[in-house]
Amino acid sequence: MAEERQVVVETVQLSKLFRDFWMRPKVKALDRVEFQVFRGEIFGLLGPNGSGKSTLLKILLGLLFPTQGRAAVFGRDPRNLAIKDRIGFMPEESYLYRYLNAEETLDFYGRLFNLPSAERRHRVELLLEMVGLTHQRKRPIVEYSKGMARRIGLAQALINDPDLIFLDEPTTGLDPTGTREIKDLILELRRRGKTVLLCSHLLADVEDVCDRVAILYGGRLRRLGSVDELLSLRAKTQITTDRLNAATIEQVVSRIHELEGPGMEVSVQTPRDRLENFFLHVVEEARAARLETSGVTVGAKPSAFFSGIEREQKADEILQELLKTTAEKAAEPKVISDTEEQPVVVVPLAPEPKADEQMISGLLKESIPSDAARTAGAGGERAAAEQQQVVLPVSGGSGDDSKTTQDVLKDLLNTRKPGSDEENTEESRTRKTEQ
Amino acid sequence: MDFSGAVYQVWTIARQSVVQAFRMKVAVVLVVFMLIMVPSLPFLLQSDNTHEGLLRMVITYSVMLITFLLGVLTLFLSAITLNTEIKNQHVFLLDPKPLARGTLLLGKWCGVMLINLILLTIMLGATYGFMRYLGRQTKGESQEGYDLVQWDLLTAREVAQPPLPPLEDWVQKEVKDIVANGEVPEGKSIQWVEKMVRQRLSKAAWIVPAGGVAKWTVSGIPKYKGALLIRFRHYADGQLSDPVLPGKFTINAGGQPYSTFEGEFSVGKPHSVGVPSDVVKPDGTVEITYENKYAPRDANQPPAVRAEFPFEDGIQVLYPAASFGENLIRAGAVIFMRLAFIAIVGLWASTFLSFPVAVLLSLVVFMIGYAADFILTGLVGQLVLFGPTMVPPWAPVNPVDNVIRTVLNYFFLMFPNFSQFDVVPNLSDGMIVSLGSILSCFLWLIVVRGGVLALTGWLIFRRRELAATTAAT
Numbered sequence: 062m063a064e065e066r067q068v069v070v071e072t073v074q075l076s077k078l079f080r081d082f083w084m085r086p087k088v089k090a091l092d093r094v095e096f097q098v099f100r101g102e103i104f105g106l107l108g109p110n111g112s113g114k115s116t117l118l119k120i121l122l123g124l125l126f127p128t129q130g131r132a133a134v135f136g137r138d139p140r141n142l143a144i145k146d147r148i149g150f151m152p153e154e155s156y157l158y159r160y161l162n163a164e165e166t167l168d169f170y171g172r173l174f175n176l177p178s179a180e181r182r183h184r185v186e187l188l189l190e191m192v193g194l195t196h197q198r199k200r201p202i203v204e205y206s207k208g209m210a211r212r213i214g215l216a217q218a219l220i221n222d223p224d225l226i227f228l229d230e231p232t233t234g235l236d237p238t239g240t241r242e243i244k245d246l247i248l249e250l251r252r253r254g255k256t257v258l259l260c261s262h263l264l265a266d267v268e269d270v271c272d273r274v275a276i277l278y279g280g281r282l283r284r285l286g287s288v289d290e291l292l293s294l295r296a297k298t299q300i301t302t303d304r305l306n307a308a309t310i311e312q313v314v315s316r317i318h319e320l321e322g323p324g325m326e327v328s329v330q331t332p333r334d335r336l337e338n339f340f341l342h343v344v345e346e347a348r349a350a351r352l353e354t355s356g357v358t359v360g361a362k363p364s365a366f367f368s369g370i371e372r373e374q375k376a377d378e379i380l381q382e383l384l385k386t387t388a389e390k391a392a393e394p395k396v397i398s399d400t401e402e403q404p405v406v407v408v409p410l411a412p413e414p415k416a417d418e419q420m421i422s423g424l425l426k427e428s429i430p431s432d433a434a435r436t437a438g439a440g441g442e443r444a445a446a447e448q449q450q451v452v453l454p455v456s457g458g459s460g461d462d463s464k465t466t467q468d469v470l471k472d473l474l475n476t477r478k479p480g481s482d483e484e485n486t487e488e489s490r491t492r493k494t495e496q
Numbered sequence: 497m498d499f500s501g502a503v504y505q506v507w508t509i510a511r512q513s514v515v516q517a518f519r520m521k522v523a524v525v526l527v528v529f530m531l532i533m534v535p536s537l538p539f540l541l542q543s544d545n546t547h548e549g550l551l552r553m554v555i556t557y558s559v560m561l562i563t564f565l566l567g568v569l570t571l572f573l574s575a576i577t578l579n580t581e582i583k584n585q586h587v588f589l590l591d592p593k594p595l596a597r598g599t600l601l602l603g604k605w606c607g608v609m610l611i612n613l614i615l616l617t618i619m620l621g622a623t624y625g626f627m628r629y630l631g632r633q634t635k636g637e638s639q640e641g642y643d644l645v646q647w648d649l650l651t652a653r654e655v656a657q658p659p660l661p662p663l664e665d666w667v668q669k670e671v672k673d674i675v676a677n678g679e680v681p682e683g684k685s686i687q688w689v690e691k692m693v694r695q696r697l698s699k700a701a702w703i704v705p706a707g708g709v710a711k712w713t714v715s716g717i718p719k720y721k722g723a724l725l726i727r728f729r730h731y732a733d734g735q736l737s738d739p740v741l742p743g744k745f746t747i748n749a750g751g752q753p754y755s756t757f758e759g760e761f762s763v764g765k766p767h768s769v770g771v772p773s774d775v776v777k778p779d780g781t782v783e784i785t786y787e788n789k790y791a792p793r794d795a796n797q798p799p800a801v802r803a804e805f806p807f808e809d810g811i812q813v814l815y816p817a818a819s820f821g822e823n824l825i826r827a828g829a830v831i832f833m834r835l836a837f838i839a840i841v842g843l844w845a846s847t848f849l850s851f852p853v854a855v856l857l858s859l860v861v862f863m864i865g866y867a868a869d870f871i872l873t874g875l876v877g878q879l880v881l882f883g884p885t886m887v888p889p890w891a892p893v894n895p896v897d898n899v900i901r902t903v904l905n906y907f908f909l910m911f912p913n914f915s916q917f918d919v920v921p922n923l924s925d926g927m928i929v930s931l932g933s934i935l936s937c938f939l940w941l942i943v944v945r946g947g948v949l950a951l952t953g954w955l956i957f958r959r960r961e962l963a964a965t966t967a968a969t
Contacts, residue, residue: 119588124587124588124592125961125962125964142595143594146594148592150588150592152585154585156585156588156589157586158512158586160516160519169508169512170589172505172508173590173594
C-alpha cells in the first residue's frame with residue numbers, strides 16, 4: 062500500500078553534525094535517519110528536547126544542510142525554489158515582524174508568493190477569519206498574545222494554499238479552544254489532500270491527529286509507524302455501552318468469566334469526559350451568553366481558497382457541504398487498521414442526543430466525526446454518566462452494524478464459543494463503528 | 497522564478513525594509529535632526545562676514561553633514577537589516593518561501609537605498625530651499641553681492657581653460673637630453689627619470705615677465721546671456737614686500753565689445769572677475785590678454801618680477817552650464833552612489849559576520865574611503881621600514897620598502913577613495929558636477945568594487961546555513 066502512494070518527504074541516511082569554529086565535531090544532531098512521508102497523511106515527529114527533530118525540520122526547509130545522506134521534498138532538494146511554492150511552514154516561535162499588523166503580515170508573505178493583488182486580499186480575508194483575528198487585524202503583532210501570534214503564524218503558513226505543511230509545535234501557547242481548532246484544521250487539511258508534517262511535544266495532540274509518527278531520540282529514529290500500530294493495547298478489549306444497571310453488569314461479567322475462564326480480568330467503570338471537551342463546553346456557554354473578549358473570536362473555519370474547493374463558494378456553504386459529506390461517510394463502519402492482532406470493537410449506541418450533546422455538537426460542528434470518534438472528543442461524545450466501559454482482555458468482533466449495543470452484547474455473550482473461528486482472531490479485522 | 501516575479505519580490509522586501517526603518521523611527525529621527533541642523537548652520541559657523549562666504553559655508557557643511565550622516569546611517573542599516581532577519585529568525589519564515597537568497601539580498605539593498613533616496617531628497621531639498629532663501633536675502637543689502645552670489649555660487653559652471661603646451665613632448669625631449677648628456681643618476685632607470693621630469697613639469701606655469709604680455713585663447717564656450725567669469729591665480733617669482741602684483745586683463749582685445757580690468761592682485765589666491773558674455777566670439781572663443789605691470793616702487797623691491805600662471809588653474813573661464821538645482825541633483829547622484837557602495841559593503845559583511853563585527857568591518861572600509869588620500873600619499877607613500885629615514889625624496893627607496901609600498905598600494909586599491917567622488921568642492925565653488933564624474937563614480941564604485949563585493953556576498957550567503965547558530969542549541 063505504502064509503496065503505491067506518492068512520497069512527499071523522504072530522508073535517506075540523513076545525518077547532521079554540528080561543528081565548532083575550528084571545525085571540530087560538536088554535536089551529532091541526526092544520525093542516519095530514514096523515513097518517508099506520503100501524500101495526504103499527517104506525520105508526527107516526536108522526541109524530547111535535543112532529539113534532533115528541529116534540526117530535521119530545518120533541513121527539510123533548507124535552513125540547514127545535511128552532513129551526510131539525503132533529504133528530498135517532492136523529490137527534490139529542499140533548497141530548490143520550485144518546490145517552495147508548495148510548502149507552508151508554521152514555526153514554533155513567532156518569527157513575524159513585530160511592527161506589522163496581522164493584515165500586513167499576511168499581505169507581505171502573500172507577496173513573496175507573487176499572488177495577484179485581488180487574490181491576495183481575498184486570501185488574507187479568509188485566513189484572518191479562519192484564525193479568528195478579523196477584528197484584531199489592525200493591531201501590531203507586538204501587542205498580540207502568544208496564542209494570537211501562533212494563529213497568525215498558522216495563517217501565513219497557509220497563504221499559498223500549500224500541498225505540504227510543516228507545523229512546529231502548532232498548539233503550543235494556544236488555549237484549548239484554539240488547540241481544538243488547530244487540530245480540526247489539520248484534519249481538514251488532510252481531508253483536502255494536503256500533507257502535514259508536525260513536530261510536537263504535546264503527545265495527546267499528536268495522538269489525536271497523526272496517521273503515522275516517528276520518534277527520535279539522540280538524533281536517531283527509534284520508532285516509526287501508524288498511531289494505531291504503536292498505541293494499540295492488543296491484550297485488551299474495550300466495550301462501551303449506555304449506562305447498565307448493576308444486575309446487567311454482574312451478568313455480563315459472569316458470562317465473560319463463563320466463556321473466557323474465571324481468571325479473565327474484567328473491570329467495569331464509568332468513563333470520564335476529557336477536560337478539553339468540558340472546557341470547550343464552558344466556553345461555548347459563555348459565548349452563547351455574548352460575553353465580550355479582547356482576544357480571538359471563533360475561528361478554524363477552513364478557508365475557501367484551499368485547493369479542492371470551488372472558489373466561488375462561501376466558507377459557510379463549503380462547511381455545510383463538508384459536514385454533509387463527512388456525516389454520510391460516518392454512517393458506515395470504517396476499518397481503520399488492518400493489523401492482524403486481536404480486534405478491538407467499540408460498539409456505538411444511538412440514543413437521542415441530550416441537550417448537552419447538542420451544544421457540544423454545535424460547538425464542534427466543524428469537526429469530522431470519523432476522526433473525532435478516534436479522538437473520543439470531537440462530536441461523538443456521550444454524556445459520560447450515560448456510558449459505561451467494559452474492558453476485558455480478549456473479545457471478538459461483530460460485523461453487523463445495524464444492531465444496537467444490547468444486541469451486539471447479546472450476540473457476543475450468546476453466540477461466541479471458546480475455540481470458535483472468531484476467537485482465533487488472527488484474521489479478524491479491527492473495527493471501529495462511528496456515530 | 498520568472499524575472500517579473502523576482503522583481504516583485506525585490507520590491508516586496510525593499511518596501512518592507514522601508515516600513516521597518518520608518519516604524520522603528522530611525523529614519524524619522526535622522527530627518528528631524530537634519531532639518532534642525534541645516535538652518536542652524538549659519539548661526540553655528542564662522543564665515544568671512546560676507547553673504548557669499550556664509551552661503552559657501554552653509555552649502556559646504558550641510559552637504560558634508562548629509563553625506564557623512566547618511567553614510568553612517570547606511571552603514572548601520574545595511575549591516576543590521578540582514579543580521580536582524582537572521583538573529584530574530586525572520587529568515588526561518590522567509591527562506592522556506594520561493595524567495596532566492598540573491599533576491600533577498602537585492603531586496604535588502606534596494607530597501608536601504610530607497611530609504612537613502614527618501615532621506616537624501618528631503619535633506620537636499622531642504623538645503624536647496626535654504627540656500628535660495630539666503631541668496632534672496634543678499635539682494636536687500638547690495639545688488640553687487642547678490643549678483644556675485646548668483647554668478648559665483650548659486651549656479652553650476654563649466655570650466656574652459658587655454659590649451660596646455662605639449663607637456664609630453666617636453667618631457668620626452670628633456671629625458672632624451674638627460675640620457676644623451678649622461679646625466680641619469682646612478683642606479684636609476686630612464687623610467688624613473690621620466691617620472692621625475694613629468695612631476696616637475698606638471699607644476700609648470702605660463703610665465704609673464706615684468707612689462708610683458710601674454711595672450712590666451714579659450715575655446716568651447718557656448719553663446720548665452722549673462723556673465724562670464726574669468727578666474728585666475730598667479731604667483732610672483734621675486735621677493736615682494738607686499739604680495740600683490742599689478743596687472744591688466746583685457747578680454748577680446750581689439751574686438752567689439754571688449755572688457756578690461758586692471759588692479760593689484762594678490763599672489764597665490766584665486767581671483768574671479770565677471771565680464772559680460774558678449775565678449776565671447778561667434779566661434780565660441782574668448783581671448784584673454786594679460787599685461788604684467790610690475791615696476792619697482794623703491795630700491796628695496798626687486799627690479800623685475802615675473803608673473804607665473806600655473807597650467808593647472810592659472811587661467812580659467814567659467815560659464816554657466818546648469819542651474820544650482822540641477823547641480824544639486826547631480827551632486828545628489830554622486831552621494832547616492834557613494835551610499836549605494838556603503839550599503840553593498842554593509843550587506844556583504846553581514847552575509848558572513850554578526851552585526852557588531854559586520855559594522856566594525858564596514859566602518860573600517862568607510863573610514864579608509866574617507867582617508868584614502870592621506871593613507872596612500874601620507875602613509876604608504878612615505879613608508880620606511882628598512883631603509884634610512886632622513887633622506888631626500890629623490891634618494892633611492894630600500895627595495896624591501898619598495899615592495900611593501902607596492903603591495904599596500906595594490907591592497908588599498910580594493911578600497912574606494914571617496915575624495916575622488918567628493919562633490920562638496922564643486923558645490924561650494926559653483927562648479928558643475930560633470931556627467932563624466934558621475935559615470936566614473938558609477939563605474940568604479942558600483943560596477944567594479946561593488947560588483948565584486950556583491951558577487952562574493954551572494955556566493956557566501958547562498959551557501960550559508962541560516963539556522964546554524966540556533967540549531968545546535
